[in-house]
Structures are given as C-alpha cells and as structure tokens.
Amino acid sequence: MPERNIEFGKLGARGLKGHEAVARQLDRLAGFVVTPVTARRGLLARLHYLTRSDHARAAARAAGLTVTDRTLKAWLDGTRRPSVKNLARIEQAYRTVRRRNVARHLLARLNRAGRGTRVEIHPLNQSQVPRPHQRVVEFRALNVRHWDAVVAAWAASDDRALDDAWVEQIVDLGSQWGAYEFVTNVGFAA
Structure with a gap:
C-alpha cells in the first residue's frame, strides 16, 4: 500500500501505529477491571x-x-x-x-446512528529528528462514521485487520494520510 512507513524511527521519530492507539482508546472505553489479576x-x-x-x-x-x-x-x-x-x-x-x-454496544455508541464520532489525531513526535528531515505534520480531526470494521477487528484481537480498517478511515485525511500512520495519540469519546 502506498505511504506505508518501512523504516519508522530510523531518523529518531517516536510514536506508535495508529491502530494501536485506537485499540488503547477502545480498551479504555470498554472499562476493564483496573485492579491487577495478581491481587x-x-x-x-x-x-x-x-x-x-x-x-x-x-x-x-x-x-x-x-x-x-x-x-x-x-x-x-x-x-x-x-x-x-x-x-x-x-x-x-x-x-x-x-x-x-x-463490542456491539460500543459500535452503536461510536456510529451514533450514522453521525459518527469525532477523532483527534496527534502526530508523531519528531523532536529527535534532524531539522532537514522533519515532516510538516499537525494535529488533525476527522469524523469517522463507519466503525464496523474497526470494532470487529478490535473485538477479535486481530491487529492486521485493525490496521487495515484504521488505514481505510485515515485515507479520508487526503493525500498525506501516510504521515499519520504513526501517531503519539488518537483520541475520541463515545
């Protein structure tokens, strides 16, 4: 797929894959037991x-x-x-x-009867990248209306499908969507 980063972090950029940030946020919304299993x-x-x-x-x-x-x-x-x-x-x-x-309840909350949910994408951290190699990336917001594939992949714990489903959503950012494959955070609330 075009725009996929092959050697992320080679020049010092830091961040995590967008789908991993989405999975973290979905986990927060799911409300797992906070007390560790060892207690x-x-x-x-x-x-x-x-x-x-x-x-x-x-x-x-x-x-x-x-x-x-x-x-x-x-x-x-x-x-x-x-x-x-x-x-x-x-x-x-x-x-x-x-x-x-x-998953079913979360999907209904995120889709909101076709209105979708606003997602805030915080770009990767380039503080350690030399100035000539830094990309121009900024905070972006996106309204995701179809969460079906994202939530289904998250519920099945399928990282590859979650990555593909998330990339299908960020393509709506335009021609520079690949700059948001790695992020510091993806935030949304339902």
Whole structure:
C-alpha cells in the first residue's frame, strides 16, 4: 500500500501505529477491571465475570480458560491460588470475553446512528529528528462514521485487520494520510 512507513524511527521519530492507539482508546472505553489479576480483588472480579452464567463460562472456555469447575470453585473460595500461567490465561480470557461483550454496544455508541464520532489525531513526535528531515505534520480531526470494521477487528484481537480498517478511515485525511500512520495519540469519546 502506498505511504506505508518501512523504516519508522530510523531518523529518531517516536510514536506508535495508529491502530494501536485506537485499540488503547477502545480498551479504555470498554472499562476493564483496573485492579491487577495478581491481587485477590482483581482475580475475584475477573472470575466472577467469567463464571456468572453458563454463557459466560462457555465464552471463557472458548477464550482459553480450560480448568475444571472444581478448580474454579477453589479459586473463588480462596482455598487455592492460580499459577502464574493460569493468571495469564484468566487475564487473556477476561479481556477476550469483555471485548466481545461490549463490542456491539460500543459500535452503536461510536456510529451514533450514522453521525459518527469525532477523532483527534496527534502526530508523531519528531523532536529527535534532524531539522532537514522533519515532516510538516499537525494535529488533525476527522469524523469517522463507519466503525464496523474497526470494532470487529478490535473485538477479535486481530491487529492486521485493525490496521487495515484504521488505514481505510485515515485515507479520508487526503493525500498525506501516510504521515499519520504513526501517531503519539488518537483520541475520541463515545
């Protein structure tokens, strides 16, 4: 695809891929449990979320949490503690299930019945780039009306699809959309 940066950061520019910034913002909007899974409170919050119904248990198993009901009960009662590997599985299953559960609601909030959501794109940090090599990039705002592909890729944790979906949105910035492939931040609220 044209305008894709092959050697980003070679001259000292700093930033992150636009789709990664979008995923971070969507994660903030999803409202994950803040307490870490290593704390008892965080572990219990995640386990209650993953075991509150048969549907939730099935989704947790599909997301990779494949322990027995007896083990889950022991974790919930506090008689046993999950291993580090199982803590990572619990966290991953929780994030996967939470993303799937909030995706539809988040999509409706972002699309706003066709009106879309205003997105602010903060350009990459060029403070370490020598003056002759700096690009002229500035803060840009864009109204994204179709979030379907972006939210679907985010919910599926598919980075490649999320990158492609995000590039489809920033092409609306015009002929210099490639300058916004890497950013310091992408902000929007729903």
